Amino acid sequence: MTKPTLLLIDGNSLAYRAFYAMYKQLDRMVTHDGLHTNALVAFNNFMDQIVDPMSPDYAVVAWDADSGKSTFRGELYSEYKSGRAKTPTELAEQLPYMREMVAFHGLRNYEQHGLEADDIIGTFSREGEALGYSVTIVTGDRDLTQLATDNITVNVTKKGVTEIERFTPEYIAEKYNGLTPQQIIEMKALTGDTSDNYPGVTKIGEKTALKLLAQYQDLDHLYANIDQMKASKMKENLIKDRDQAFCSRKLATILTDADMALPLAEFEYRGIDFDRLIPFYETLDFKQQLAKIRALKKSGQLGSEDQSEVEDNLSLTILQSNNLHAVTELGHQVALHIEIAGDNYHTDDMIGFVIGDEQRGYFASRDFSLLQSPEIKAIIESPTVEKRVYNVKAQRVLFKRLDIELRNATFDFLLAAYLLDTTDNNAELATLAQKYDIYLQLDEDIYGKGAKFSVPTDEGRVLMHIAHKADTLNQLIEPVMVQLKEHEQLALYQDIELPLASVLADMEYTGIRVDQNQLQEMGESLDAQIVDVEKAIYEEAGEEFNINSPKQLGILLFEKMGLPVIKRTKTGYSTAVEVLEKLADQAPIVAYILQYRQLAKLKSTYIDGLLAVVYRQDSKIHTRYLQTLTQTGRLSSVDPNLQNIPMRTEAGRQIRKAFVPSEPNWQIFGADYSQIELRVLAHMTGDKNLQRAFLNDEDIHSETARAVFGLNDDAPITSLQRRAAKAVNFGIVYGISDFGLSNNLGISRAEAKRFIDTYFEKFPQVHEWMENAKTLAHEQGYVETLAKRRRYLPDIHAKNFNRRSFAERTAMNTPIQGSAADIIKIAMIKMNQVLHEHHLQARMLLQVHDELIFEAPTSEIPELEEIVPQVMDSAVALDVPLKVESRHGSNWYSAK
Numbered sequence: 001m002t003k004p005t006l007l008l009i010d011g012n013s014l015a016y017r018a019f020y021a022m023y024k025q026l027d028r029m030v031t032h033d034g035l036h037t038n039a040l041v042a043f044n045n046f047m048d049q050i051v052d053p054m055s056p057d058y059a060v061v062a063w064d065a066d067s068g069k070s071t072f073r074g075e076l077y078s079e080y081k082s083g084r085a086k087t088p089t090e091l092a093e094q095l096p097y098m099r100e101m102v103a104f105h106g107l108r109n110y111e112q113h114g115l116e117a118d119d120i121i122g123t124f125s126r127e128g129e130a131l132g133y134s135v136t137i138v139t140g141d142r143d144l145t146q147l148a149t150d151n152i153t154v155n156v157t158k159k160g161v162t163e164i165e166r167f168t169p170e171y172i173a174e175k176y177n178g179l180t181p182q183q184i185i186e187m188k189a190l191t192g193d194t195s196d197n198y199p200g201v202t203k204i205g206e207k208t209a210l211k212l213l214a215q216y217q218d219l220d221h222l223y224a225n226i227d228q229m230k231a232s233k234m235k236e237n238l239i240k241d242r243d244q245a246f247c248s249r250k251l252a253t254i255l256t257d258a259d260m261a262l263p264l265a266e267f268e269y270r271g272i273d274f275d276r277l278i279p280f281y282e283t284l285d286f287k288q289q290l291a292k293i294r295a296l297k298k299s300g301q302l303g304s305e306d307q308s309e310v311e312d313n314l315s316l317t318i319l320q321s322n323n324l325h326a327v328t329e330l331g332h333q334v335a336l337h338i339e340i341a342g343d344n345y346h347t348d349d350m351i352g353f354v355i356g357d358e359q360r361g362y363f364a365s366r367d368f369s370l371l372q373s374p375e376i377k378a379i380i381e382s383p384t385v386e387k388r389v390y391n392v393k394a395q396r397v398l399f400k401r402l403d404i405e406l407r408n409a410t411f412d413f414l415l416a417a418y419l420l421d422t423t424d425n426n427a428e429l430a431t432l433a434q435k436y437d438i439y440l441q442l443d444e445d446i447y448g449k450g451a452k453f454s455v456p457t458d459e460g461r462v463l464m465h466i467a468h469k470a471d472t473l474n475q476l477i478e479p480v481m482v483q484l485k486e487h488e489q490l491a492l493y494q495d496i497e498l499p500l501a502s503v504l505a506d507m508e509y510t511g512i513r514v515d516q517n518q519l520q521e522m523g524e525s526l527d528a529q530i531v532d533v534e535k536a537i538y539e540e541a542g543e544e545f546n547i548n549s550p551k552q553l554g555i556l557l558f559e560k561m562g563l564p565v566i567k568r569t570k571t572g573y574s575t576a577v578e579v580l581e582k583l584a585d586q587a588p589i590v591a592y593i594l595q596y597r598q599l600a601k602l603k604s605t606y607i608d609g610l611l612a613v614v615y616r617q618d619s620k621i622h623t624r625y626l627q628t629l630t631q632t633g634r635l636s637s638v639d640p641n642l643q644n645i646p647m648r649t650e651a652g653r654q655i656r657k658a659f660v661p662s663e664p665n666w667q668i669f670g671a672d673y674s675q676i677e678l679r680v681l682a683h684m685t686g687d688k689n690l691q692r693a694f695l696n697d698e699d700i701h702s703e704t705a706r707a708v709f710g711l712n713d714d715a716p717i718t719s720l721q722r723r724a725a726k727a728v729n730f731g732i733v734y735g736i737s738d739f740g741l742s743n744n745l746g747i748s749r750a751e752a753k754r755f756i757d758t759y760f761e762k763f764p765q766v767h768e769w770m771e772n773a774k775t776l777a778h779e780q781g782y783v784e785t786l787a788k789r790r791r792y793l794p795d796i797h798a799k800n801f802n803r804r805s806f807a808e809r810t811a812m813n814t815p816i817q818g819s820a821a822d823i824i825k826i827a828m829i830k831m832n833q834v835l836h837e838h839h840l841q842a843r844m845l846l847q848v849h850d851e852l853i854f855e856a857p858t859s860e861i862p863e864l865e866e867i868v869p870q871v872m873d874s875a876v877a878l879d880v881p882l883k884v885e886s887r888h889g890s891n892w893y894s895a896k
Contacts, residue, residue: 006128006264007056008121010139011063011109014161015098017140018042019091021160026090027798031285035097036090040284043098046161047105048289050138052272058133059107059269060124062117063099071116073251080251081196097284104277106270115258118144122254125152127264138164143193145172146184146254177210186218188252189245198251199244202237219245291434295441315361316467318460324375327355327363334379335362335388335470336406338398339462341453344639345394346401346508346615346622351455352463354470355379362470364463371402386410388473390429392498393627396505413473415497416480418628419489423792425629433472436479440468492787492822497627500825503832503844504625504635511620512642512845512853513662515891516611522654523607526599533596540589547596550575563587598649606645606655613640620662625847631791632814633821635847643848647896659892661855669842669861670895671868671886672851675700676820677733683878684786684815687765694880701726707762708755728755732766733816735809770812777811785818786876823882824850827875834871838863853892861888 019039022029029038051059073080099109110120121137125147128135135152137144145154145167154167172181179187190209192200204212216222223242229235238245274293281290317326336355342348353371356362370376379385380399388411389395399406417424417432426432430442446465447453456462484490538544541561545552554573557563563583567574577597583590614621626636637643646652661668678700682690693703702717705725711717717725727744736744742752760767777783782792791814795807828847835842842856842864852872856864869884876882889895 003132003134004058005054005056006124006133006135007051007054007059007107007269008124008128008135008137009051009059009061009107010117010121010137010141010144011061011098011102012117013140014046014138014157015039015043015091015095017157017161018046018098019088019094027800027803028794031283033283035284036094037284037286039091039094040097040101041286042161044101044286044289047101049162050155050164051105051107054136055271056136056269058128058264058267060110060120060264060267061099061102061107062120062124063109063111064117065111065113065115071114071119073116077198077247077251079197084195084197100280104273104280106272108267110262110267112258112261115255119255119258120260122147122256123258123260124264124267126256127260128152131264142167143184143188143252144254146181146252147256148172148181178214179210183213183218185249185252186213189219189249192248193252196251198248199241200248201241201245204234204237208234219249287434288431291430291439292442292445294439295430295445314464314467314471315356316464317361317363318463319363319365319367319370321370321373324370324373327375327379330355330360330379331357332384333357333386333388333474335473336380336395336409337390337466337470337473338395339466339469340394340398341447341455344624345397346624346639350398352466354463354466356467356470358471358474362467364467366459366463368402371399371404377404381405381407383407388413388470388477390414390469390473391427393501393505393508393625396502397509400505400509409498409502411473411477411481412498412501413476413480414628415501416484416493419493419497419789420480420483420487421792422631422633422790423794427628429469429472433476436476438472438475440472441465487790488788489790492789496787496822496825496829499829501627503828504627506832507844507846508622508624510843510845511615511618511622512855512892513618513620513660514610514614515658515660516614516619518658519607519611519655522658523603523611526603526607526651530596530599530603533592533599537589537592537596540587540592547593548600553593557583557587557590561587561589563590599651602646602651602655606652609640610655610658618662623846630821632817633785633789633825634817634849635821635825637848642846653893653896656893656896657891660890663855663857666855666857667861667888667890668892668895669854669856669864669868669886669888670851670892671854671872671884673820673824673872674883674885676823676850676882677816678729679878679880679882680786680816680819680823681733681766682880684819685763685766685769686879687763687769690763690766691880701729704729704759704762708758710758724755728759732756732759733813735770735812737809773812773815774808777808783811783814785815785822787819787822789818789822791818820850823875824852824872827872828852830875831868831871834867838867840864851896853895864888 019042021042022038026036026038029041030036102109111117112120118141121139121144125135125137129149129151133151137147137152137154138157139154140157140161142156145156148154148167148169150169155164156167157163158165169181172179172184176187187206187209188200190200190204190212191206192198212222216225222238226235226238278290278293281293317323319327334355334357338353339351340348341351350368352364352366353368354362354364355376371380380387381404385408387406387409389409390412391414392406392409392412395409396406413429413432414427417435424432428443430440433440443453446462447455481490484493534547537547541556545556547553551572553575557575558565558573563586565573566579566582567576577594580590580594584594610621621640621642623637623642624639626638629636645655659668679694682694690700693700701722702725705711705717705721706713706715708725708728709721724745727741731741731744736756738749738753738756741755742749745752773783777793777796781794781796782790784790791810793807793811795803796811798804798807824847828844831852832844835844840856840860840863842854842860844852844854846853852868854864854868865886865888869886872884873882887895
């Protein structure tokens with residue numbers, strides 16, 4: 001017979017844990033009424049993930065009714081819990097709501113004057129055990145592990161409030177060298193407790209206490225035998241602090257026999273009260289939790305008095321070869337979706353597909369051969385039937401894998417949602433749809449958590465979930481398109497992002513060929529270089545050690561070799577790159593270590609890493625471009641990241657030699673914009689001096705050097721002066737401060753400030769534009785690019801100076817960076833069109849920031865040299881000319 005279950009929760013300790021688990025999000029997690037919710041969100045996660053699945057028979061959340069000083073412990077020791085910081089006001093305001101949350105989840109709150117939460121839990125745990133219950137305690141305080149028995153398990157939160165460490169008598173014995181739960185009290189008596197502010201024995205820590213308890217079991221036996229102990233400082237401290245130790249034992253002992261005002265029978269678990277929880281979540285702006293509840297109600301998995309919220313009788317037909325004719329009755333606007341088991345649409349398995357509309361219903365199957373049928377393939381490839389999809393780039397690649405061309409995809413909700421709010425990087429349809437009061441189940445509710453999820457055996461449930469996604473797309477198109485129009489973003493969506501998605505899909509699917517033999521040879525060469533550098537490091541050190549261990553390296557450099565300590569971390573000395581670079585001229589070993597790290601990273605990340613993702617079928621790498629990730633609009637490359645191959649060192653640049661054309665007698669062709677962000681800056685600010693430099697095709701860095709160093713027009717510019725001017729130019733684009741510029745150039749802040757002030761004197765409209773950009777951001781909460789791409793700035797009114805300052809710098813640099821990103825996207829779309837119009841075999845393969853990479857027959861190179869710069873130069877009309885430089889060669893290295 002299963003034992004009744006009792007759940008006891010330490011409310012106060014978990015409230016604090018919850019508050020600090022999401023402390024970094026404190027300023028961002030605020031309701032429309034100004035209530036902070038970071039602790040409430042974390043505590044709700046705890047309720048959802050830990051408490052609700054337990055579904056106990058009885059449950060109590062214990063709270064401290066009084067401060068520690070108002071209990072017997074305060075009377076016993078006047079300094080008990082003194083010195084504790086006052087509860088943060090941001091947490092205090094959340095505590096009443098936390099108690100409501102507990103009640104709506106079906107648990108009882110309980111507090112009693114004169115008792116701490118620990119004592120309530122201690123007493124109820126023993127009472128529950130005596131009644132034959134299986135007892136579980138959840139706390140953030142290890143003091144409660146003293147309560148563990150064969151029938152009582154103490155779960156202590158490890159990280160945040162959802163990661164748990166289970167303490168049983170067996171686990172305590174294993175963790176603490178044979179200690180029993182009761183001896184936890186004895187250990188606290190010897191060590192004291194800094195958080196509760198009571199002392200133990202001077203200079204006795206946990207390790208020493210464990211040794212003493214292993215020998216003497218408890219305080220009584222220890223002091224009964226203290227005369228036989230060898231003379232030592234520890235013995236002296238034990239004798240001196242005897243009274244202190246016995247007092248601390250009383251303080252550490254949790255009451256298990258307190259007189260409780262209510263019996264356990266009053267604390268029966270009632271289950272979640274959704275009727276009260278839903279309006280409560282609405283008050284707290286808990287949109288994701290609301291979406292989950294409403295989706296469960298809609299699917300019929302939760303009861304609802306409002307029958308309109310129960311299953312909406314979505315019309316779903318399971319497709320088979322004998323009913324394909326039904327698909328031909330669909331109209332000229334259909335939703336279409338292929339579901340995959342993961343994120344990588346190039347390799348992950350396909351789960352199922354759906355096609356349909358609101359009038360005639362939805363048709364789904366897990367048999368992908370049906371997509372090859374004339375009835376369905378004709379719809380997918382039709383240039384007149386409009387398709388509504390989620391992530392058109394992914395869907396195009398998936399259909400390409402099935403040898404089908406997806407055409408006329410006119411609505412992509414993922415792209416549209418991204419343009420409407422770039423701050424929300426959540427890529428799940430269900431989460432994004434809830435902004436429009438459309439609710440469906442989250443993927444994790446169907447497949448479980450994890451990037452590679454498991455597919456339920458219930459085919460009907462899977463296909464219904466996919467069909468709901470298609471139906472959601474059909475419901476979303478009207479409100480989303482209205483919102484894009486209100487934001488003046490229809491052109492950005494229809495003319496840039498949507499066509500670009502198709503261009504990217506073709507680029508990704510084409511891939512770029514890699515010479516694996518050359519990469520392997522590079523790897524062998526790097527291995528040999530790493531061995532040589534290791535030997536040099538050991539020779540300088542005079543010993544062998546783990547070079548990859550920051551701790552061992554720190555001890556060697558700063559203790560054994562006596563190098564000056566630049567920076568410390570929580571665990572010791574910092575050996576970060578910026579620290580080692582400052583020490584490089586003080587000891588040869590430091591330069592060797594920097595070289596070792598550089599070579600090791602090249603080998604692991606860019607040799608081994610690239611070889612691991614080469615497709616066996618075509619010896620190519622098929623990166624994925626994330627089109628909806630960055631807030632500036634820049635594309636981001638993943639699996640692998642081909643935008644991050646090192647260019648600062650020759651060893652890094654050499655890796656590009658392995659990227660080669662996929663056909664014989666072809667070449668790699670590269671073209672990149674020169675100083676595009678500075679040209680955009682000149683256009684957007686209207687600064688005549690800055691524009692004049694570009695209109696006259698002058699070297700902008702030399703012109704800036706003349707300005708900041710006060711040089712005549714005919715004065716020669718040194719390389720150091722030009723480098724400093726370049727840092728100023730690009731620093732201005734990124735809203736750099738005098739502190740940041742001084743660090744970059746190794747000059748004083750005063751000199752850096754003079755450089756920036758002089759720059760603004762030379763280019764006054766730049767400064768004026770930047771000040772206006774900050775003002776506008778404060779007024780409207782967002783900034784825009786030339787193409788009306790918005791970036792919202794939630795921290796622009798933050799109380800924290802650093803966060804507010806970062807938001808202001810973002811307001812200045814986003815229009816510049818984002819407009820540059822818009823320009824290269826337009827160039828990619830136009831370039832793709834021109835390649836087709838000219839019937840060229842050349843293929844666009846990669847976009848790396850301001851650079852485009854192609855492969856083409858050698859015979860087409862002269863034509864590319866003419867049309868690629870021409871198309872890229874004319875992508876948009878600015879007040880200053882764009883400038884494109886191109887190269888070509890037998891590999892990517894020679895085309896750079």
